[in-house]
Amino acid sequence: MSEHRQPAAADRKIDNPDFSMVIASAVHDMKNSLGMLLSTLDDLREEQKGALGDNPRFNTLQYEAERVHSDLVQLLGIYRLGEQKLSAHSDEHYVAEFLQQQLARHERLLQGYGVDYDIDADNDVIGFFDDELISGVIASTLNNAIRYTRSRLQLGAREQDGWLVITVEDDGSGYPAHMREAGAELLKAPDFSSGSTSLGLYFASAIAHLHQNNGKHGTIRLHNEGKLGGGVFEIWLP
Template sequence: MSRDNEKSTSQIQDLPVPDFSMVIASAVHDMKNSLGMLLSTLEDLRQEQQSQLGDNPRMNTLQYEAERVHSDLVQLLGIYRLGEHKLSAHSDEHYVADFLSEQVARHEPLLKGYGIEYSIETSAETTGYFDEELVAGIIASTLNNAIRYTSTRIALKAREEDGWLVISIEDDGAGYPAHMKNAGDALIKAPDFRTGSTSLGLYFATAIARLHENCGRHGDIRIRNGGSLGGGVFEIWLP
């Protein structure tokens, strides 16, 4: 090795070693923001070029996949913050009907593109205390999942039950497979990226729900089949 190479190697070794998890988190944050801008541009493009694009299935696929990756990045960043004990729920009072309408509005072009009907079923007076940004992340991920597996309809509902606010997303697809319904808490575990099924979405949703606490009760999620549409039912229970 030449003296120049030895000098260069020495200079590199003198550099501080970055925290790799912090580097990944920073990259994920930047990618999430870039995808958010891409999704906004896709929505504008769809509106501006409606006569040319129409219901082009490739446009639907592009927007769906971008939404899916965006949700995955939001979840990964949230899980990193959970691991660093930097994520907490800051709850405020919200009108649930308005909140759900805002979440659907973001997915409306995609719903129309796939010809999926949707409804929001809750009282205009129903309110709840929750972290709007965190719960919106759960709704976005679940809605995107429902768009993939439903046949023709999706329903967003909210009700009050025994002091809980229950927000549900139902579809008329084939429903959750038996191994998911029967797994219970075994399914809600830290993701294992060495296997093909990480359950990242369910882990993230459960973690976010449980950050919400009131009078010793913590939020949770439940999944089942049936409901008014006969397909999958995803519920968020918030105290």
């Protein structure tokens, strides 16, 4: 009686992986590695203040690492949005304290570039939002502002008509007209074939939209009518 030969390992069919999941896993690992790199750069800057405090090449290294880290956070978030695995889990936060934490993450880089910064928010302003998601938006916006500002940044928060409005302002040349007028276009998926994806704005708009209350969804707005004379990014949360 003939025996059935068990297939050798090389003969066995290997299932094709879910490529999007593979990419998401790789992005997650890269994001964590860059987070460790950024922490090490902060430590190194602190240890070598005299040599690295205002070294332009070191500032560029840290800035670009921050920018790539933010891009990876956004890509991972967009993947989770597409898989319907991302939602906002809102808690109560003292907004001025939250903004202080966001600035603290970028403090050494801001000092390295010689950029002044402050916060314009009353200590009693309270907001209900997902701090991890909004932190990702603020980090990306701060990175962009550092690139375009001349010498000053300001984070702010206010309550207006039942909304919490968080702002990032700079004293650069401001947002161009096509960005200010984009409006609902910001909620459309990025066009990777055009060469200009506006990935950060799409991510910010999508994260804002996840925050809802009494039928109202969060949104973002861009304008050049702030106190510093440059661009103003606003995220409106219901």
